[in-house]
Amino acid sequence: MPLLDIENITIKFGGLTAVSDFSISMEENDLFGLIGPNGAGKTTVFNMLTGVYAPTSGKIVFNGESIQGIQPHQITKKKISRTFQNIRLMKNLSVMDNIKVSYAYQAHYSLVSSIFRLPSYFRQEEEIEKKSLDLLKIFGLLELKNEKACNLPYGQQRRLEIARALATQPKLLLLDEPAAGMNPQETQNLMDLIQWIRREFKIAILLIEHDMKLVMGVCENIVVLDYGKIIAQGPPDEIKTNKKVIEAYLGEEAADA
Amino acid sequence: QNASGSSSAATSAAASSAASGSASSGSSGAALSGEVKIGAVMPLTGSVAAFGQSGQKALQLLEDQVNADGGINGQKLTFVFVDDEGKPATAATVGKKLIDNDKVVAIVGPLTSNCALSLAPIAQQYKIPMVTGTGTNEKVTKVGDFIFRTCFIDPFQGKVVAKLASSDLKAQTAAMLYDNGNDYSKGLAQNFQKSFEANGGKVVSSETYLTGDKDFNAQLTKIAATNPDVLFLPDYYSTVAVIAKQARSAGIKATFLGGDGWDSADLFKIGGDAVNGAYFSNHYSPDDTSAEVVQFIKDFKSKYNTTDAPDAMAALNYDAGKVLVQSIQKAGSTDSAAIQSALKAYDGTVVSGHIKFDENRDAIKSAVIIKTDGGKETFYTKVEP
Amino acid sequence: MSLIEFLQQLINGVSLGSVYALIALGYTMVYGIIGLINFAHCDIYMVGAYIGFFVATYARLPFIPALLIAMLGSALLGVVIERVAYKPLRRTTNINLLITAIGVSLLLENGFNAMFGGNPRTYPGDILKQQTVMFGPIRSDALHLIILGISLLLLVLLNLFVNHTKMGRAMRATSLDKDAAALMGINVNTTISMTFAIGSALAGAAGMLVAILYSSLDPYMGMMPGIKSFVAAVLGGIGLIPGAFVGGIILGVVETFMAAINSKIAGAVAFVILIVILIIKPTGLLGKAVKEKV
Amino acid sequence: MLKIQNLNVYYDAIHALTDINIEVKEGEIVTLIGANGAGKTSTLRAISGLVPAKSGTITFEDKKLNGYPAYKIPYLGISHVPEGRRIFSNLTVMENLQMGAYCRKDDAGIKKDFEMVYARFPRLKERMKQRGGTLSGGEQQMLAMGRALMARPKILLLDEPSMGLAPIIVQEIFHIIKEINGSGTTILLVEQNANMALSIANRAYVIETGNIVLEGKASDLLQDDSVKQAYLGG
Amino acid sequence: MKSYIKRGVIFLAASLVVFCVLFVLIQTDVINAYYSQILMVICINIILALSTNLIINYTGQLTLGHSAFMAIGAYASAFIQMNTGLPFFLSLLCGSVVAAVFGFLIGLPTLRLKGDYLAITTLGFCQIVVVAIQNIDALGGAQGLAGIPPKTTFAWVFFSMIATIAILYNIVHANQGRAMISVREDEIAAEAMGIDTTRYKIMSFTTGAFFAGYAGGLYAFLMMFIDPNSFNFLKSIDFVIYVVLGGTGGFVGCIASTSILTLLPEVLRFLGDLRMVIYPLLLIVIMILRVKNIRVTSFLRRKSGAAKPKERGEDHAAA
Numbered sequence A: 001m002p003l004l005d006i007e008n009i010t011i012k013f014g015g016l017t018a019v020s021d022f023s024i025s026m027e028e029n030d031l032f033g034l035i036g037p038n039g040a041g042k043t044t045v046f047n048m049l050t051g052v053y054a055p056t057s058g059k060i061v062f063n064g065e066s067i068q069g070i071q072p073h074q075i076t077k078k079k080i081s082r083t084f085q086n087i088r089l090m091k092n093l094s095v096m097d098n099i100k101v102s103y104a105y106q107a108h109y110s111l112v113s114s115i116f117r118l119p120s121y122f123r124q125e126e127e128i129e130k131k132s133l134d135l136l137k138i139f140g141l142l143e144l145k146n147e148k149a150c151n152l153p154y155g156q157q158r159r160l161e162i163a164r165a166l167a168t169q170p171k172l173l174l175l176d177e178p179a180a181g182m183n184p185q186e187t188q189n190l191m192d193l194i195q196w197i198r199r200e201f202k203i204a205i206l207l208i209e210h211d212m213k214l215v216m217g218v219c220e221n222i223v224v225l226d227y228g229k230i231i232a233q234g235p236p237d238e239i240k241t242n243k244k245v246i247e248a249y250l251g252e253e254a255a256d257a
Numbered sequence B: 001q002n003a004s005g006s007s008s009a010a011t012s013a014a015a016s017s018a019a020s021g022s023a024s025s026g027s028s029g030a031a032l033s034g035e036v037k038i039g040a041v042m043p044l045t046g047s048v049a050a051f052g053q054s055g056q057k058a059l060q061l062l063e064d065q066v067n068a069d070g071g072i073n074g075q076k077l078t079f080v081f082v083d084d085e086g087k088p089a090t091a092a093t094v095g096k097k098l099i100d101n102d103k104v105v106a107i108v109g110p111l112t113s114n115c116a117l118s119l120a121p122i123a124q125q126y127k128i129p130m131v132t133g134t135g136t137n138e139k140v141t142k143v144g145d146f147i148f149r150t151c152f153i154d155p156f157q158g159k160v161v162a163k164l165a166s167s168d169l170k171a172q173t174a175a176m177l178y179d180n181g182n183d184y185s186k187g188l189a190q191n192f193q194k195s196f197e198a199n200g201g202k203v204v205s206s207e208t209y210l211t212g213d214k215d216f217n218a219q220l221t222k223i224a225a226t227n228p229d230v231l232f233l234p235d236y237y238s239t240v241a242v243i244a245k246q247a248r249s250a251g252i253k254a255t256f257l258g259g260d261g262w263d264s265a266d267l268f269k270i271g272g273d274a275v276n277g278a279y280f281s282n283h284y285s286p287d288d289t290s291a292e293v294v295q296f297i298k299d300f301k302s303k304y305n306t307t308d309a310p311d312a313m314a315a316l317n318y319d320a321g322k323v324l325v326q327s328i329q330k331a332g333s334t335d336s337a338a339i340q341s342a343l344k345a346y347d348g349t350v351v352s353g354h355i356k357f358d359e360n361r362d363a364i365k366s367a368v369i370i371k372t373d374g375g376k377e378t379f380y381t382k383v384e385p
Numbered sequence C: 001m002s003l004i005e006f007l008q009q010l011i012n013g014v015s016l017g018s019v020y021a022l023i024a025l026g027y028t029m030v031y032g033i034i035g036l037i038n039f040a041h042c043d044i045y046m047v048g049a050y051i052g053f054f055v056a057t058y059a060r061l062p063f064i065p066a067l068l069i070a071m072l073g074s075a076l077l078g079v080v081i082e083r084v085a086y087k088p089l090r091r092t093t094n095i096n097l098l099i100t101a102i103g104v105s106l107l108l109e110n111g112f113n114a115m116f117g118g119n120p121r122t123y124p125g126d127i128l129k130q131q132t133v134m135f136g137p138i139r140s141d142a143l144h145l146i147i148l149g150i151s152l153l154l155l156v157l158l159n160l161f162v163n164h165t166k167m168g169r170a171m172r173a174t175s176l177d178k179d180a181a182a183l184m185g186i187n188v189n190t191t192i193s194m195t196f197a198i199g200s201a202l203a204g205a206a207g208m209l210v211a212i213l214y215s216s217l218d219p220y221m222g223m224m225p226g227i228k229s230f231v232a233a234v235l236g237g238i239g240l241i242p243g244a245f246v247g248g249i250i251l252g253v254v255e256t257f258m259a260a261i262n263s264k265i266a267g268a269v270a271f272v273i274l275i276v277i278l279i280i281k282p283t284g285l286l287g288k289a290v291k292e293k294v
Numbered sequence D: 001m002l003k004i005q006n007l008n009v010y011y012d013a014i015h016a017l018t019d020i021n022i023e024v025k026e027g028e029i030v031t032l033i034g035a036n037g038a039g040k041t042s043t044l045r046a047i048s049g050l051v052p053a054k055s056g057t058i059t060f061e062d063k064k065l066n067g068y069p070a071y072k073i074p075y076l077g078i079s080h081v082p083e084g085r086r087i088f089s090n091l092t093v094m095e096n097l098q099m100g101a102y103c104r105k106d107d108a109g110i111k112k113d114f115e116m117v118y119a120r121f122p123r124l125k126e127r128m129k130q131r132g133g134t135l136s137g138g139e140q141q142m143l144a145m146g147r148a149l150m151a152r153p154k155i156l157l158l159d160e161p162s163m164g165l166a167p168i169i170v171q172e173i174f175h176i177i178k179e180i181n182g183s184g185t186t187i188l189l190v191e192q193n194a195n196m197a198l199s200i201a202n203r204a205y206v207i208e209t210g211n212i213v214l215e216g217k218a219s220d221l222l223q224d225d226s227v228k229q230a231y232l233g234g
Numbered sequence E: 001m002k003s004y005i006k007r008g009v010i011f012l013a014a015s016l017v018v019f020c021v022l023f024v025l026i027q028t029d030v031i032n033a034y035y036s037q038i039l040m041v042i043c044i045n046i047i048l049a050l051s052t053n054l055i056i057n058y059t060g061q062l063t064l065g066h067s068a069f070m071a072i073g074a075y076a077s078a079f080i081q082m083n084t085g086l087p088f089f090l091s092l093l094c095g096s097v098v099a100a101v102f103g104f105l106i107g108l109p110t111l112r113l114k115g116d117y118l119a120i121t122t123l124g125f126c127q128i129v130v131v132a133i134q135n136i137d138a139l140g141g142a143q144g145l146a147g148i149p150p151k152t153t154f155a156w157v158f159f160s161m162i163a164t165i166a167i168l169y170n171i172v173h174a175n176q177g178r179a180m181i182s183v184r185e186d187e188i189a190a191e192a193m194g195i196d197t198t199r200y201k202i203m204s205f206t207t208g209a210f211f212a213g214y215a216g217g218l219y220a221f222l223m224m225f226i227d228p229n230s231f232n233f234l235k236s237i238d239f240v241i242y243v244v245l246g247g248t249g250g251f252v253g254c255i256a257s258t259s260i261l262t263l264l265p266e267v268l269r270f271l272g273d274l275r276m277v278i279y280p281l282l283l284i285v286i287m288i289l290r291v292k293n294i295r296v297t298s299f300l301r302r303k304s305g306a307a308k309p310k311e312r313g314e315d316h317a318a319a
């Protein structure tokens, strides 16, 4: 049984069909790329997967459960997590608190327990604290843990956002243009990080990116969208040489990059 | 000019007897400062500030007169004015300030019933005699035996107007339009209805609005459809005048009736023709020819250099102050129990009439009915309790 | 309720609603540009009434000149308030602005109370002959009809202005992104002042008209209409000019009919309607749901 | 044409630019490259008057820009495509373009430029009535470019125009930049994508933590080892 | 855990000391009934401000109707006590629970509204409550409810305030509080992190209503007389002012601003009418200075070199 099975999802905004008949299937620990021209509907696919928009028609089955149309927070609990194209950190919170927020839904002590500081509060808080520190260490953000998120340099904000997504302990991680605004050096580090995450956490990753070096470098399977429709799907080498993809997306020059 | 006026005989008599009394009890140290402080709680700001300012002027006049006449028991009278903003909570706070910080021996006010209800339990608790000149809600004096009132109560006023409607105007049907968010307005309406129906009349329409409303067409259209003989409008003049205008243009022919809130020279400025031919109950009429009234109006006009006659708020607070001052003089001491018993025994005539307290410490007083005519208030009749 | 009474109440409702609409238009205008619940709007309305009163009473000016002066004075006041009290806070959160606006509102109310006293005043009787207009058995005030007409006219004019003129577009652009607007060559300060001037002039005009209509003005006269009109603006979809008009009329009509059915609870009806409508349609009647694109 | 001399810019206590000197001659494409937070954006914002210069001068066609309020700058012929696009999200595509022409009065010319922009970005024509905020990232970038072009500027300041765009669009954008330049518009280009930027520029400046550390002909810098190392990905 | 207990003990000890000092001063009449009345009103206002703070500053939901819950609590507890003779504390609790239930019921549908829409809705709710009470004769209607026994003492309000501070502090510094804060920061991101934003909004609103109801009860038994108009939306606005002047989030700021602003009108009382003009003037000036001050403090912080702030594109265009 595939981890994620999307069947013919379609979404319309007024007269505009942003995504139509989109279907893919991912296994556990797959690393897929989703590319396509601007406005092709990539982010919209993410939005449907995470419950921000409900598809007009079609089916999304994750982990054997149908998940279309349910609330974003419920989807996170079903273990899909994402980052955003425009970074959405809790700007005024510290790096540490940003991570802790992601553990919030996993904590199970009650309001009463918080008010009276019952043992369950201390037990779980300590656990969250420890887990958060571990995660920050992995992402090299430990020294910055008390810094406000908005004071971080851009590249580190992106890293923090990925760390935060991972803290929700997903089985499927959705990354929306993680390399945007990064210079080549930072992009290189990011590629290593992505591959490392996949190995270490044994999760599936679906990523949107316009940086072909990154996409071609890490993804084993690439889906190409244009005007909301899949125009090609396959391993990087195939995609690179696909006529339609070159025409719609890569352009002549990048094809030989 | 002789400031003490008509009541000078009574006052000076009391003063001289009190003076001798204070000579003996003066050493008891009741008022070390050489002055007698009386608190005055009025709304000096906020939406009913106009009333409080009237009351304040009257009490300042009284203060001058009493001090020119030798003060209280040889000591200087000082009114300590505090602003309750027309808010009950503030009344309670400033009341405590008067009692604790200013060490007043008694309190005049508060001016509005809600504020009086709020301050009364505190005055009672500290055994500070409190005399309200205008808190007409009947519950005020029920709080305790240190609370007095020198005006009539809402049920009486309701009764007076209802009687006027039934017997003088021969009204069979009445409509009411009142402010459901205002204790005074609502209280009067309820009492009017009770009496009017007891007299055999029928209240065919009872409509409400909320403080601050300016458009009454919906209610008036409805009232017009019932075609009542009289329309009872128990609210302050500023609202009443607006209602009256709209009522006339809505085609209501009924005679308008009201309570003491109508009393103001501005009634006609705002209401114009629409408020003519109406009747309302009041505590006193400036047209009254009794010596007290004439003197009070004269003194007031000369102190404030104005041609406008003082309104009921001024007269009533003046009276409350005067009753209190005379009682303290009679008691010969500022001891609260002494003042209390002097108040209980009080029997005298002030601007708004003869005052004597009943067992509820409410003044048993007459009311006057005023008729509006040709843009003027004219004395219509006096109603004894 | 007979048919005639029904029609009469309908007229009453529309008349009341047109007053709300007139104030709400100014509210919405300012809100649309700086996203601020300008609590002081209803006090500018009060000041407009006072200015009109003073020039009509002491300078003996007739209606039209008095109205123009009232509008001008209010516009000026609005601009000054924006410059002095709001501009320093432009870059902070809206709630800071809200508190400042409340401060300005209290200042105007209490300031006028302290200066001119709490006693209500009234315009000279000859400023505008109040006439009753009859449509068969249904009656209405000439002034009410004028207010309705003015609201309608303003609805059309403002809508044209904001949506189809360069200045109007500049206002909307400024409301969305001040930096980017400046990059387009828009003088942000002037644009905001302009908005306040227009909104406040409308408030001032409304204040004067209403004060004549109800023949009284006092320092606290703006409080209730201010809130009701704000409710009207939100009801229609805050920031939308047609919304302010529609919201105002609907509010007036509903309130009137509620008062005709049971006046005791009519005072709460405006708010009940508001809550019910917002629950059904969280962006107001004419507001479009704009989902944030992520 | 544009000359920046000893420019210093502070954000409160942060010294973002230190004694920057940059010159752009008429008809040139000049690029400014540098890492995140180096001060590229700040330089452009200083030119546009969005941040005040603490010291130093900015002159444009012999006019000193210091102290000019931001809104007067576009009238001089300087158009700025800001970082993060900053399009007006609630205005339609068309209205956004109209805003671009805010500082112009020649209606006929504006009309022609509409056609010009639509021809360059056919996607915008398709989305003419759509609200700017609902466009995809790339579409928004096109809109931002189009909006700036509507001002018919003498000099165009571009802040990372390729960010978040599909490769083909990036090529296209650079193509357009060249074209615009070819038709007489001077260009100051800030880019993260140094490779591309250097390949179309005449001259380049490298900025590091608020200091210009290198300048020269673009083709030279493209070969420079330190530049290769730091900005071209090895 | 250890550090928490330590801090808790210090807090309790400090409040006990403060209490003892104040209590002795009151008993010896150094603080007379007038001042102690103000003191008690301050404590009650602090409870109200902190509960508003939870909703506005921590959860980011602008409410202009908090006094409605105060009214509900005040009337419910007074009515229950006067009619059943229930012990004081139990009637307070009953009042708070009634308020909390109302908070829950009104929060459920309205909290999906955003920003100003929520603000005007809560304001509307407040007016509805006022009108409703005006129409309930059993509660005295517009004439108010008199004859409430004076049960509120300084000890009651003081320890209620301490308990409120402790409880709200514990909520805010727990998982629930973090969730509320994340709602304030970015609802979409919070949802994406698995946080049921609606649930936490309602939790915050209901908790706030509970404490407002409790404070309302204390107020009723202190004042001995309550009337519906005292609880209209203008009262709610007072709380918003306390909270906003107190600054984002912090308890200390909120307590300080509440104390100062409650005291201010009393201090200004000697000015007579003028104080009603001075007060809003001060308010405006403080608001403006505060923004300037934020700049100054952040400047100082930056100078110390700790932070590298980055609030991009947020300055200066129109200057």
Ligand SMILES: Nc1ncnc2c1ncn2[C@@H]1O[C@H](COP(=O)(O)OP(=O)(O)OP(=O)(O)O)[C@@H](O)[C@H]1O
Pocket: A013, A016, A018, A036, A037, A038, A039, A040, A041, A042, A043, A044, A045, A085, C291, C293, D134, D135, D136, D137, D138, D139, D164
């Ligand atoms: N809420 C919305 N309302 C209307 N149209 C929308 C909405 N969200 C997205 N669209 C449209 O759907 C299309 C797909 O948008 P989407 O954001 O998914 O593109 P994308 O593939 O992520 O592009 P990019 O790479 O530029 O981010 C775009 O044309 C966009 O304008």
Ligand SMILES: Nc1ncnc2c1ncn2[C@@H]1O[C@H](COP(=O)(O)OP(=O)(O)OP(=O)(O)O)[C@@H](O)[C@H]1O
Pocket: A154, D011, D014, D016, D034, D035, D036, D037, D038, D039, D040, D041, D042, D043, D083, D192, E308, E309, E310, E311, E312, E313, E314, E315
């Ligand atoms: N509004 C601001 N307030 C405070 N500091 C700022 C502000 N804007 C920029 N800075 C700081 O000024 C420095 C230069 O920033 P700038 O935005 O010019 O860099 P950049 O080269 O454009 O970087 P990027 O590649 O991230 O766009 C950075 O350290 C940044 O943190």
Ligand SMILES: [Mg+2]
Pocket: A042, A043, A044, A085, D136, D137
């Ligand atoms: Mg996208």
Ligand SMILES: [Mg+2]
Pocket: D040, D041, D042, D083, D159
């Ligand atoms: Mg930049």
